[in-house]
Amino acid sequence: MKGKWYLQTWFICLMFALWSFYLPVIIGLVLLYLQHKEQSALSAKYGEIDALDEKISNKMDEISLHEQTLAKLEEDKQEAIRVMEKEKQEKNSELQQVINNLNKEISVLQKEIDALNKEAVVASYQYSMYEGISSEECKNKLSLLKVKEKELLKNNNAVKVSSSETKKEINNNIKQMLRCFNAECDNILLGLSAKNIDSQRGKIQKSFETLNKIFSTDGIALTEELLQIKLEQLNLVYTFELKKEQEREQQKAIREQMIEEEKVRREIEREKQKIEKEEKQFKNEINKLMAYMQKSPSDAEKVLYIDKIKELENKLKQLENDKENILQREQNTRAGYVYVISNIGSFGENVYKIGMTRRLEPMERIKELGDASVPFPFDVHAMIFSEDAPALEAILHETFKKYEVNKVNNRKEFFKVPLSEIERVVKEHHNATVTFTLVAEAAEYRESLKLTA
Known part of the structure; x- marks a missing residue:
């Protein structure tokens, strides 16, 4: 190990050699002074080192505190993550449950939609689809449908075939199936009436499904297009009868109008x-x-x-x-009276007939309306004279069209609407001074109620 130079062997030997000259004493003193100075410098250095160690220790304490804080934050973070993950799982579980429920509902609704789609072909008869045509036009449409049905049969589009049997067997099955379907449809048409139009449509649909089920083993089925033709035929046959009745009613109304005009003339x-x-x-x-x-x-x-x-x-x-x-x-053939009358005993509350008469004595017309066809006489709510009675009547009929009691035959002129609304329209379009009787007397009806109580 290498030491300081004045502790080396050669230096010690030299000092012994020079002892007689007192040189070693001087050198020793010098060395003591240098050693003392060096120790002082070392002490200062050690002091700085201690101060630095203290700073380092403080810094280490701070670092340790920060590390603890960071560890706590990390722990809190992990806990928050765990809570969030748990909440997320719970939310996902709830959402999954909702999704499952919705899927179940969708499945149910889809089944309902399928059922409705299946029944859509048999939707109830809609008079509005045929409102603008006459009985003769219905007849023509029926003829065209017959032609269309023949073309469908001719082009082999009335029946779907998925059979592997011989052509002869397939043709025999098709003929048998069509014969059955046509016979059932003809019988259904024979039993058609205003009361059973929708149920008869259902019977055609039922026949269609039953025959398809029976002949499914033979690999043949009636097409939807043929079903649509049969249902449209049913609609047109019913509409034809309805239109014929309406035309009879129109002719009757014309005759009644002519009789009324003759009565007015007389x-x-x-x-x-x-x-x-x-x-x-x-x-x-x-x-x-x-x-x-x-x-x-x-x-x-x-x-x-x-x-x-x-x-x-x-x-x-x-x-x-x-x-x-x-x-x-x-x-002036347009001058006359527009009347608003009611018959609570016959038609109930808020049902009013809005009509017109050119009679000089309009109450005679009201008495005629309350003849044997209704159990009680009519009550008059308003009798309005107008120089153009047909125009005022037309305004009232058009205004309250959506309130018509009879949607098919608007010549009946009955409307289910508050009397205050009729009064408002009359005063708006005719005369604000017209007087309305708001409460119907209905004497015979009210007396009848007392007797039956």
């Missing part, structure tokens, strides 16, 4: 004759009184005759006014 004629007769009587009476007055010698009698003549002349003037009004009504 009524006007009778009123004219009555007025002319009264005019003639008044004129004759005036002439008589004039003659009596001229022959009378008494002034008092003459005054009485003059008063009587004036009275008759006033009546004659009133008759002339009435005659003028009747002549105007005769010339």
